[in-house]
Amino acid sequence: MAKVWFVGAGPGDPELITLKAQKLIADADAILYAGSLVSQAATQWAKTDCDIADSKGMTLDEITTWLIDKAQGDACVIRLQTGDPALYGALIEMVQPLDKAGVDVGVVPGVTSAMASAAAAVETLTLPEVTQTVIYSRVEGRTPMPEGESLLELARHHCTLCLYLSITLLKKVRHALLEAGWSEDAPVLVVHKASWPGEEQIVRGTVADIQQKCRDAKINAQAMIIISPTLGARHWPELKKSKLYDAGFSHRFRKAVRS
Template structure:
């Protein structure tokens, strides 16, 4: 296998967000980083195999799905210390619901440069798939990315029942097996049983994406019937279905009475 060692000052590991699923939703910068890599450690259970098609023929590829934390860190560190161009390829965005701090720490301690290339996260891909906006003028200007407490605890102030009291858009990650908890938490926060919910399974994955529309009362039942048990984004909030409403506030950005740097307001 032919590799091109770097000088000591160039030793680095690049964490690349592969995006939500579809290979062509990786960023151009991420794709280019993959194409230059000597060694790539990828999350095989969540990263589409097609993303690896940009890797060189002589690039060392390894799947991390069977590794524990120490094995994963050692794999990256050993190759970076050899001066290879190393990539950690992971789903979505590396900075969200990953293990970036604990993986990067020994690299920092060894003087390895850590670079991060952002990726499209599944909340955005799910909203796009469902044709929904996550914000709406005079309805909500806030989006909360969160997850239901499971194996990983959350602070008391971040319990879903507390966050839901804001009434904003909720994008709920990693909770496909905890749908009853979602329904209960939102209703505890005062949401109606009939509040709409969109569930997108494997957003953007070619041939595998599924979109399910239901309400809080039937959320768990509907997903069980559809056999959605993993890789699902749950979106709830006041913006859902806005495209079908005739009465809603309009954005002021395009209001003829609103001036900005590129347009002078007109008076009726």
């Protein structure tokens, strides 16, 4: 039976694609990849006779029509998307027409750029007694934000913020953070094309200067913005340690050692 797989290609490095995704690519009869965001290197495991197309110039209707047309007989069709299909991937918009056409659908998760960016910079998004919460969001631009989800409202939590699709809106980011009580010298991390071989850029700054630093680096697309009280913790002289590895803390695999 034909099936369309929505596959997360990960953040850019083809070696960060999952084994399941790699196997599906190797078996695919047709692959439609998002060429504006996904490196063509992610299709390197495809068969020589696989029908491979780039969707960067396509509308939503053209994409779903292509997928439905290719999903004939026992065909294995892949929609190869950047990062993870469930996060800013227009997944449901594409799945609904396939459901109406009676085409079976599957999803393979991928590494999202927030994780790749933290890894590139050797940062953690959570720390005991600092923050245990991560918010994935974006700044309002042409796409409006739902009620209660403005950056100002989210920033008031003072937890880790990972902002997608917002690198051209750093002025708005600064204003919202300051109004929410963040200081001008709060650290900000921007990673452009996280994990892309030879193209990754890491920019560190503060709420006050990150916009200018990104301008100087000519970063205006495909960038993750991370604002977090955990940034720079690698260099802190003291940390609150995790209870999981504390010798005085019992769990089901180890009994506490009493001094």
